[in-house]
Amino acid sequence: MPPSLRHLRFVMILQAFVALFLVALTSSSPVVEKRQTLARVITKCTKPNTVALTFDDGPWVYLYDVSKALIAYNATGTFFFNGCIYDADEAKRVLYAYQKGHQVASHTWSHSDLTTLSWDNIHDEMWRVEQALQKIVGVVPAFMRPPYGNYNDLVLQASAVRNQSVVIWDFDSEDSIGATPAQSESDYDQIISKHPSTILALNHEIHETTAHQVLPYALDKLSKAGYNMVSVAECVGLPAYQFIGSPEIRDSTWHC
Ligand SMILES: *[C@@H]1O[C@H](CO)[C@@H](O)[C@H](O)[C@H]1NC(C)=O
Ligand SMILES: *[C@@H]1O[C@H](CO)[C@@H](O)[C@H](O)[C@H]1NC(C)=O
Ligand SMILES: [Zn+2]
16 A cells, blocks of 8 residues: 555544544533533622522411512512422412512422432422422522532432522521520621621521511611612622513412
């Protein structure tokens, strides 16, 4: 074989290998990439001078008073709902929060630690709340808070597939871990005295003292410190919902 032909043959073999490699790469990558994409994790607000007050574990009976306190201070709250929210009283509270202009979001269905669950069960926990919010309010949330703030890569992959950001916090009022109202108020005093640019605060609307004592106290101090008290979506500059429609009419599918 003359040298030029040998060279040509070498080039052709090389090209064949490159082509095979590319085929292998493109045929396997869609699945791999989808699973590897991790959802955004939000631990802080980004818009200066904002505070996002968040309320987990409702909708509970104190939701109305939480909303009234927020509105009295020109504040918007963010509610991370979980549980069987189809119950007539609960559905009413969920819709009330939305109609008062607060952000409604998912705290997943049965308050399980998502890091202990399989891929399918994580999706199930998330999907049930999204579907319920779509029926009750007419929106699909763009934000979710994992119970206990616990997440792993599988949870972040599932959240990415479901087009949701994962919201944690950078300030805990400690109302869910046994703090007295005085301790929670002192926690708020301490953070406000440092005057950080932003605060993303964890609270629980199921505690009577959070609704009636700590929240009004914190709102007064935060507004005197000059903060804008906005939703999580607004404090990070992202849309609150993936989809916005209208509430559906209750039917037999509204059950747990
Ligand atoms: C109410 O809050 C919004 C959003 O933070 C802010 O833009 C507006 O200036 C506030 N209005 C009053 C009267 O404080
Ligand atoms: C994903 O969510 C964003 C809002 O966060 C929304 O604008 C967009 O339409 C959603 N994409 C899909 C495919 O639902
Ligand atoms: Zn919770």
